[in-house]
Amino acid sequence: MILRNGIIRTLDNLIPLAESLAIDRDRVVAVGSDDELADITGTETVVVDLGGRIVLPGLTDAHIHLEKYTHNLNKVDVEVSSLQACLERIRQRVQETEPGKWILGHGWNQNQWERFGTAVDLDSVSPNNPVYLTAKSLHAGWGNTLALERAGITSSSSDPPGGKIQRDASGAPTGILLEEAMRLVSKVIPTPTAESTCDALPEAQAQLWRYGITAIHDFDGSRCFRAIQLLRERGQLGLRVVNNILVDDLEHALGVGLRTGYGDEWIRIGNIKVFADGALGTRTAAMLAPYEGDPDNTGMCLRDREELLEIFIRAAKGGLAMAVHAIGDLANRNVLDALADLRSFETENSLTHLHHRIEHLQLLHPNDLSRPAEYDIIASMQPIHATSDMEMADRYWGSRVKYAYAWRSQLQAGATLAFG
Numbered sequence: 001m002i003l004r005n006g007i008i009r010t011l012d013n014l015i016p017l018a019e020s021l022a023i024d025r026d027r028v029v030a031v032g033s034d035d036e037l038a039d040i041t042g043t044e045t046v047v048v049d050l051g052g053r054i055v056l057p058g059l060t061d062a063h064i065h066l067e068k069y070t071h072n073l074n075k076v077d078v079e080v081s082s083l084q085a086c087l088e089r090i091r092q093r094v095q096e097t098e099p100g101k102w103i104l105g106h107g108w109n110q111n112q113w114e115r116f117g118t119a120v121d122l123d124s125v126s127p128n129n130p131v132y133l134t135a136k137s138l139h140a141g142w143g144n145t146l147a148l149e150r151a152g153i154t155s156s157s158s159d160p161p162g163g164k165i166q167r168d169a170s171g172a173p174t175g176i177l178l179e180e181a182m183r184l185v186s187k188v189i190p191t192p193t194a195e196s197t198c199d200a201l202p203e204a205q206a207q208l209w210r211y212g213i214t215a216i217h218d219f220d221g222s223r224c225f226r227a228i229q230l231l232r233e234r235g236q237l238g239l240r241v242v243n244n245i246l247v248d249d250l251e252h253a254l255g256v257g258l259r260t261g262y263g264d265e266w267i268r269i270g271n272i273k274v275f276a277d278g279a280l281g282t283r284t285a286a287m288l289a290p291y292e293g294d295p296d297n298t299g300m301c302l303r304d305r306e307e308l309l310e311i312f313i314r315a316a317k318g319g320l321a322m323a324v325h326a327i328g329d330l331a332n333r334n335v336l337d338a339l340a341d342l343r344s345f346e347t348e349n350s351l352t353h354l355h356h357r358i359e360h361l362q363l364l365h366p367n368d369l370s371r372p373a374e375y376d377i378i379a380s381m382q383p384i385h386a387t388s389d390m391e392m393a394d395r396y397w398g399s400r401v402k403y404a405y406a407w408r409s410q411l412q413a414g415a416t417l418a419f420g
Contacts, residue, residue, distance in 0.1 A: 001022070001023045001045065001046040001047075001048065002020055002021070002022045002023075002037055002040075002041055002045055002046070002048070002285070003020060003021045003023075003048050003050055004019065004020040004034050004037065004049060004050065005020075005034060005049050005050050005051060005052060005057060006020070006021070006046070006048060006050030006051075006052065006053055006054065006055050007017060007019075007052065007053070007054045007055070008020070008031060008052075008054075008055040009023050009054065009055070009056050009057070010031055010057075011057055012031075013300075015031060015032075018031040018032055018033065019032070019034045019169075020032055020033065020034050020036070020037035021037075021055065022037055031155050031391050032368060038406065039087050041281050042046070044118075047267045048170070049160070049338050056212065058212060058213065058214025058215060059211070059212045059214065059215075059218065059301055060214070060215040060217070060240075060403075060418075060420075061208070061212045061213050061215070061216045061217065061218060061420045062217045062220070062380055062418035062419055062420035063219065063359060063380055063382060063418075064216045064217065064218055064420060065138070065218070065219055065220045065343065066128070066201075066216060066220050066228070067192070067197055067221070067224035067294045068106075068138070068219045068220060069204055070197060070200045070201055070203070070204040071192060071197070071274070072107075072160045073200075073201065073203060073204060073207070074200075075104045075106050076089050076090060076093050076103065076104065076105030076106075076133070077089070077105070077106070077107055078090070078107045078108045078133055079105065079106075079107030079109070079136060079354055080107075080108075081112060081113075081117070082112075082113055082114075083113045083114065083117055083121065086108055086113075086117065086133075086255065087121060087124070087125050088125075088173075089105070089123050090103060090105065090122065090126055090131060090133075091125040091126070092123040093105075094118060094125060094126045094128075095365070096130055097129055099128040099129060100128065100129065100130075100362030101129055102129070102130050102131075102132065102147075102189055103126060103129050103130070103131045103132075104131075104132055104133070105131070105133040105134070105137050105191070105223070106133065106134045106135075106136070106282070107133075107134075107135075107283060108133055108134075108135055108136065108142065109135065109136045109137075109318060109388075110135075110198035110281070111281055111392045112391075113326070115140075116166070116174065116176050117133075117142050117175065117176070118174050118175045118176070119142075119144045119145045119148060119173070119174060119175030120145075120175070121145060121175075122142070122143070122144030122145075122175065123145050123146075124180070126144055126146075127146075128146075129146065130143070130144065130146040130147040130149075130150055131143060131144040131146070131147055132147045132185050132186070132189060132320065134182070135282070136281070136388070137279040137280070137281045137282060138180075138279075139178065139179055139182075139278050139279035139281065139282050139284060140176060140177065140178050140182070140279075140281070140282045141176070141177040141181075141182040141185055142175055142176055143173065143175050143177070143185050143350070145175075147175075147185055148173055148175065148185070149168075150185075150188050151184045151185040151187075151188050153165060153177075153184055153185070153197030154171050154173070155167075155170075155171050157173070157184075159181060160180045160181055160183070160184065161180060162179055162180035162275075162300070163177070163178060163179040163180030163182065163184075164177075164178040164179065164181055164185070164284075165177060165178075165181050165184075166178065178278065178282050178284055178300075179200075179278050179280065179282075179284055179300060179302070180302075182204065185317075189287050191223075192223075193223075194223050194224075194226035194227045194230060195227075195230065197223065197224060197227035198227040198228075198230040198231050201227060201228070201236075202231075202232050205231075205236075205237075205238055205239055209238070209240065213239070214238075214239060214240065215239060215240035215241070215242075216239055216240070216241055216242070217242040217244060217270055217418075217420065218241055218243055218244060219244050219246075219273050219359075221246050221249070222245075222246075222249055223229050225243045225386070228241055228243065228267065229267065232266060232267065237266060237267075240265065240267075241266065241267050241268070242270040243267065243268070243269060243270055244270040244271050244272070244273045244323055245258070245269070245270070245271070245272050245273065245320070246272075246273050247272055247273060247274040247275075247311060249316060250272055250311070250314065250320070253269075253272070253318070253320060254314070254315075254318040254320070257318075258318075258320070259318065259320060259348045260320050260321040260354055260355070262317060265285055269320075270323065271320065271321040271322055271323035271355075271357060272309055272311070272315045272320050272322050272323065273323045273324075273357070274303065274308070274322065274323075274324055274325070274360070275303070275324075275325045276301070276302060276303055276308060276324055276325060276326045276328075276331040276332075276334055276335050277299055277300060277301055277302055277326060277327055277328050277330070277331035278299060278302070278327065278359040279302045279327055280327055280328075280362065280389055280392055280393065280396060280397075281284045281389070281392055283297055283299060283396060284300040285299045285300075285327035285328035285331060285362070285363070286298065286299040286300060286301040286302075286327075286328040286330040286331040287328045287329060287330050288328075288329050288330045288333070288365060289400075291396045291397070292395065292397065292398040293363070293395075293396075294396075298330070299328050299330070299331075301330065301331065301334070303334075303338045304334060305334045305338045305341075306338075308334060308335060308338040309338040309341050309342065311347055312338055312339070312341075312342040312345075312356075313342065316342060316345065316346060316354060317349055317351070317397045319352070319354070319394075320354075321354035321355050321357070322339075322342075322354075322356045322357070323356075323357040323358075323359055323380065324339075324356075324357070324358050324359060325359045325360060326358050326359070326360060326361060326362075327360050327362045327363065328362070328363055329363045329364055329368070329400070329403075330363060332358065332362075332363065332364050332365075332367060332368060333364075333368055334379070335358055336358075336368055336371045336372070336375070338368075339356055339358075339375050339377055340371070340375055342356070343376075345374050353376065355378055356377050356378065356400070357377065357378040357380045357418065358372065358378070358379060358380060359376055360378045360380070360381065360382060360385070361379050361380070361381050361401075361410070362381075362385065362389075362404055362405065363393075363397060363400060363401075363402075363403060363404040364403050364406065365403065366403055369403065369406060369409050369410075369413060370413040372410060372411075372413070373410070373413040373414035373415040376416075377419055378415070378416050378417075379407075379408070379410045379415045379416065379417050379418070380417075380420065381405070381407060381412050381417060381419060381420040382419065382420055383405075383407070383419060385405065386390055386404075386405040393405075
């Protein structure tokens with residue numbers, strides 16, 4: 001096949017632009033002018049006239065949750081501008097759902113509403129179906145009374161380590177669960193199997209193709225990894241996948257000898273994913289100073305420097321690189337401190353300097369801006385967070401927002417960026 005009469009951006013400095021591109025099965029075999037590629041056009045060659053359209057190489061989404069994305073296509077979309085609009089969408093889904101069945105949704109952001117939703121709000125539109133809605137940030141969940149009951153959450157329930165059950169003035173759960181407390185409900189919801197996820201993946205894969213995405217770095221755990229492999233066995237996998245491993249599975253990965261980079265051109269082992277803090281929207285990102293207007297809140301530090309370093313060293317000894325979620329300036333400092341120690345450990349023990357990453361790197365103290373480049377750490381950042389979070393960032397971080405979403409600062413310092 002030859003694509004001709006186009007504006008083809010090759011990302012090759014020697015030939016940055018071309019008019020024609022030749023493909024043989026699954027390989028690009030030539031680029032050049034229309035005249036140059038006319039010489040290799042045969043009688044059976046399929047020729048596509050692009051009519052001056054632009055052709056770009058396929059995009060790699062460097063941070064996606066593929067299983068969540070896949071199943072969210074069938075959940076209630078509650079990324080709406082008001083609490084009442086959200087409740088109306090749940091009311092409509094209730095009318096289509098058998099009593100007692102779970103209703104799941106995703107996308108709410110209380111910062112765009114007048115307040116957090118409550119269990120009572122959801123009860124008003126869904127008294128007979130348990131409802132559980134995850135926030136756009138994936139760092140908070142919202143359930144109705146039936147959902148809380150099925151999870152066994154009461155006024156006497158303790159906050160789990162690394163999580164918080166939001167409560168009203170009387171101590172009763174409001175229906176909002178933060179960070180690790182989300183698992184109290186999610187663990188009682190019937191989970192999709194690897195097979196059912198595999199069945200649903202082609203639709204999600206096709207949607208990603210429409211966005212120009214042909215490769216992904218996935219962060220959704222072992223069940224999704226099995227589903228991806230099943231899809232390949234069926235001959236349907238059309239995305240190149242780097243599979244990142246959750247820290248809960250670190251010992252399993254070490255036990256079977258997996259190493260970062262193992263695999264082939266379609267599926268490779270990536271990094272070990274660990275969380276250092278929460279998120280901006282829920283004000284659980286770990287901060288050096290309190291949130292604006294919330295003087296007693298500096299967020300949640302899920303793992304300190306020492307805990308992080310212990311995990312890092314354990315993984316590095318087995319050849320597994322790290323991917324560390326860090327949003328707040330305190331979390332990023334802790335991670336950078338631990339990664340600096342890890343680089344020293346790698347050098348002292350003649351270990352390969354692996355391609356470690358910080359996921360999000362959303363807010364840095366100005367003293368830390370150059371440190372990712374200094375330690376050769378990949379800055380894995382998400383431009384979409386800047387547009388979706390800008391009002392929250394101004395509200396909660398104040399003048400500190402000057403050092404948030406600092407992609408150009410990272411580039412100028414010499415860091416490698418990865419966008420997703």
